[in-house]
Amino acid sequence: MSERKPFKLGSVVELKYGKDHKHIPDGTIPIYGSGGLMRFGNRVLYDEESILIPRKGTLNNIMYKREPFWTVDTMFYTKINTRLVFPKYLYYHLTTIDYNNLNVGSAVPSLTVQVLNDIDIILPPIDEQTAIAEVLSSIDDKINLLYSNTKSLETMAEVIFRQWFVEDAENLSNKQLTMSDIIDSVSLTYKFNSETAVFLNTSDIYKGEVLVHSLRDASTLPGQAKKSIAKGDILFSEIRPANGRWAYIDFDSANYVVSTKLMVLRLKGEIDSSFVYFYLTHPKTVEYLQMLAESRSGTFPQITYDQIKGLKVNIPSDQILTETIEWCKSAITKICFNYRQLRKLEKLKAVLLPKLLSGELKINEFAEV
Known part of the structure; x- marks a missing residue:
């Protein structure tokens, strides 16, 4: 030792x-x-x-x-x-x-x-310190690479949507769709068929990611735990759009119940929900929604589905729309995969860090991450 x-x-x-x-x-x-x-x-x-x-x-x-x-x-x-x-x-x-x-x-x-x-x-001796730092650094390198890849995809989405569907599109398009043509706000009551459920409030989602996946005793959930969700839904907070409280549901969510303060936006047309997600979370869209929220009298800056459904999407051409939808499908799949890998690596690091530092886990017994 x-x-x-x-x-x-x-x-x-x-x-x-x-x-x-x-x-x-x-x-x-x-x-x-x-x-x-x-x-x-x-x-x-x-x-x-x-x-x-x-x-x-x-x-x-x-x-x-x-x-x-x-x-x-x-x-x-x-x-x-x-x-x-x-x-x-x-x-x-x-x-x-x-x-x-x-x-x-x-x-x-x-x-x-x-x-x-x-x-x-x-x-510990300096050579052991070095080996421990190398193991933890290798995890950090993987985490940083995933964050970088995710950021690159999000930046690409911003550029694509700014060019074709948000700003410049007005000069290139004779065709428009409104959000009401594409999505509905659904409010289907969650059926508590078991004693536990995963509850998502506005603070439990952030810029695409669902942060909470742990089951809770259904009897302890707050009164606003009412809405059911499904794979492909977009969750979007009614309060302060600029705070980034939105998420894309890419998993089986049968045992998830969400707050009444979250809009559940569900596809009703042929345009994929990933396209809608990138459009709604584009900085220009969020800026506009925040302006609407702040113009509303009330305790909090807040929006409603009526304001979202009136948003207009400029369509430069059917071909560009089709190509963009395919890109969005691929991008959202990669982003959601990256988020899952990030959480796994962060959990692994949280377990290894104290054990390696304390000597509970010996570095010479540790397999390469």
């Missing part, structure tokens, strides 16, 4: 303060604050491997950086003693800490050098 030794964080890193960035001209060097990337400048504060730790603000937003960077005064950067610790291993170790529990601020969450230096860490 490898020997694992206790250290204080202050014995393996030197915490350094960030500096003001306002005087720095624009450039290509990333400038980070506790909230993340702020802008790009032409000055470098540090150009070696480093872990960035928030000093004020979003305390758990730990970052690992290998490229030259600048940090502002809300973010510490670190000079790492690489004789004692492998930087990426230390990064993973530090992500397991809830820094809100170390908060010394009142109005603004804050961390100090003294508090951070006193953090206890356990380090």
Whole structure:
């Protein structure tokens, strides 16, 4: 068994303060604050491997950086003693800490050098640290690739729909369809045939993905758990469209019940629901729906199906429509697959991370991910 030794964080890193960035001209060097990337400048504060730790603000937003960077005064950067610790291993170790529990601020969450230096860490030999970091990094690489692929597909959809069906299409098309020609808002009551069901509220979906799949005791569900859904449906929140609370259902959803605050949009024509999904979630469409929501008097900015069904889709030609529908089918299949793979990898990482760091799972017994 490898020997694992206790250290204080202050014995393996030197915490350094960030500096003001306002005087720095624009450039290509990333400038980070506790909230993340702020802008790009032409000055470098540090150009070696480093872990960035928030000093004020979003305390758990730990970052690992290998490229030259600048940090502002809300973010510490670190000079790492690489004789004692492998930087990426230390990064993973530090992500397991809830820094809100170390908060010394009142109005603004804050961390100090003294508090951070006193953090206890356990380090195995450097070669074992390296091997553990490589395993976790391989999972992160797969996760990042899936996110990148998904983002590329979504960006392609934005370009395609802007060119052919949203903005420029008005100058190219003599034909229009309205959403009422294509979809209905359905409100079929869910039949509780078992003691459990998956309940989806507005917060349980986000920009295409269903975030919750766990069964709950049906007797504990809120009163708004009423609507049934089916494969191919689009869920779209009535409240604040700009918040991105929408999802495409690409799975058997017989045991799912959704909130009355979610519109269930179901295809009624020949145009595929994936086409409708990309049209409704296009930034220009969302911007328009948000404007309608904010113009409504009430507690929350809210839309209704009557406003969605009146949306007009410009059709430049039947051929372009057919080709786009085929692309949409393929794209939504890939996006939904990516989301499922992402969740599996994130769950795998969540299981492996504490076990590898604690030594419960030995790296030499671990098969390649």
